[in-house]
Amino acid sequence: MNQLIKMDEEYRKWIEDIGKRYKQRQIKASVSVNQEMIGFYWSIGKDIVEKSAGSKWGSGFFVNLSKDMRTILPGVQGLSSSNLRYMKKFYELYSDPILPQFVEELKSKEDSINVPQLVGDLSDKELFSIPWGHHRAIIDKCKLDREKSIFFVKKTILNNWSRAVLLNFLDTDLYERQGKAISNFEYALPEPQSDLAQEITKDPYNFDFVAIREDYSEKELKDALMDNITKFLMELGKGFAFVGREYTIPIEGTEEKIDLLFYHLYLHCYVVVEVKIVAFTSRDIGQIGTYVNIVDDLVKTDFDAKTIGLIICKSKNNILAKYAVNSSKEPIGISEYKLSNLLPVEYRASMPTIEEIENELR
Structure with missing residues (x-):
């Protein structure tokens, strides 16, 4: 001694x-x-x-x-x-x-x-x-940022992250993005669902798991998301379950097709997602508000909570987005997405289309 x-x-x-x-x-x-x-x-x-x-x-x-x-x-x-x-x-x-x-x-x-x-x-x-090794990793990465540290402790518990997975997320901007969508949930949903709904959002969503040409169309982006549905669900966050793409709902001799329909297992509600490859406009609110109302009326059961709408767009004016969501009585969130894994425009021209392959086989 x-x-x-x-x-x-x-x-x-x-x-x-x-x-x-x-x-x-x-x-x-x-x-x-x-x-x-x-x-x-x-x-x-x-x-x-x-x-x-x-x-x-x-x-x-x-x-x-x-x-x-x-x-x-x-x-x-x-x-x-x-x-x-x-x-x-x-x-x-x-x-x-x-x-x-x-x-x-x-x-x-x-x-x-x-x-x-x-x-x-x-x-x-x-x-x-949570294990001490997790705490040490959080201390190293978050320094003395208490709120950020709390965020990762709770995420570790919720998702049962191993230390390797935790370290991976500590190196991302997950904390800065989580719960950051512009929304009217505070007014359009009762507590505590309003807070929980806000928490499941991100801004921006990271679509870097998608490889797509630079001048992609909206259909091509949605196709790529569906081709990578597991990674898309991981980016949306825990609790999201995929229901369908272009989900068809018959309405008095016609039909409406909902872009992407999900169900959130923890919130016990449907989530209508619209992906836009252009900047947000106030007109988008009317479209997704209609879809939310349709799902509430024709799909939701008495055991489900109020349906939520989520617009994921290329860019947005935050002030306009706030005015727009506040004009709707339907619960709607607006986020951007980021996509940096872009292929040259010429890339598509070098690859045969499905039609060309089929013609060669005939």
């Missing part, structure tokens, strides 16, 4: 207390091992911050603490100096002084713990439910 543990009574008692806390948590049921361990890491981070340990016990503090903890907890993993620094960052990122019922239950067994009640709308149980 280093000289500090021999000479400083406060430090010695703290190290002993850490050992007791660890052994208490080690006894917990195996099903809550991860939650208990993350809680233990939280408590260490809290101690380091509240004791101003780095400044009180010198620049070599984390190295010495690591050595001393390994001495009193031989064979225990996760006590390196770098991991101790992560514990400090973990506490600083999410700390909140208010204690919830869950924490009070833990306090009845261990008086010294203090963990957050809610950070945004994130509960302590949620915070402690």
Whole structure:
């Protein structure tokens, strides 16, 4: 042991207390091992911050603490100096002084713990439910951006992301795009569906999984999306189920064809999607509003929630889009898409068409 543990009574008692806390948590049921361990890491981070340990016990503090903890907890993993620094960052990122019922239950067994009640709308149980490796990745990528960190914790829980998948999404602009569509959901839908509907949107949608020529038509883009339906559904987000393309609804001797129809499993509602390869115009609101109304009247059942409309266009004037959605009583969102994987116009000319192939085979 280093000289500090021999000479400083406060430090010695703290190290002993850490050992007791660890052994208490080690006894917990195996099903809550991860939650208990993350809680233990939280408590260490809290101690380091509240004791101003780095400044009180010198620049070599984390190295010495690591050595001393390994001495009193031989064979225990996760006590390196770098991991101790992560514990400090973990506490600083999410700390909140208010204690919830869950924490009070833990306090009845261990008086010294203090963990957050809610950070945004994130509960302590949620915070402690994902593996430590995920937390380290989030800390590395999100730095001290609390809202962004919360976003990825909740996404990890919702989608059951592995660390590799989480790292992939941390390197994208998912946080900046999620829930950003211009909409009237706040006025056109009851709570909490309005908030949930907004959350399922993105702006822009990333169609880079599609390879298409530069002067593509609307039909070609929709064909490409359907050819990559799995990736399209992944981009739309978890909960979307594909119902049909050009979904036909008979109406008094005529029929209407809905561009793309989806069902959202969590919102329990149909979602009408219109893809436009040009800039948004106010006329688009009338078209999708009509389709939403038709689906509500002829497709939706009493067990389904209100149908939502989503326009995904090449570009939009945000002010015009806001005025346009506010003019409709139907719940409508407007987003852009980005598409950078474009092929030269000449590419199509070098490839035979289906008709040309069929003629050659005759």
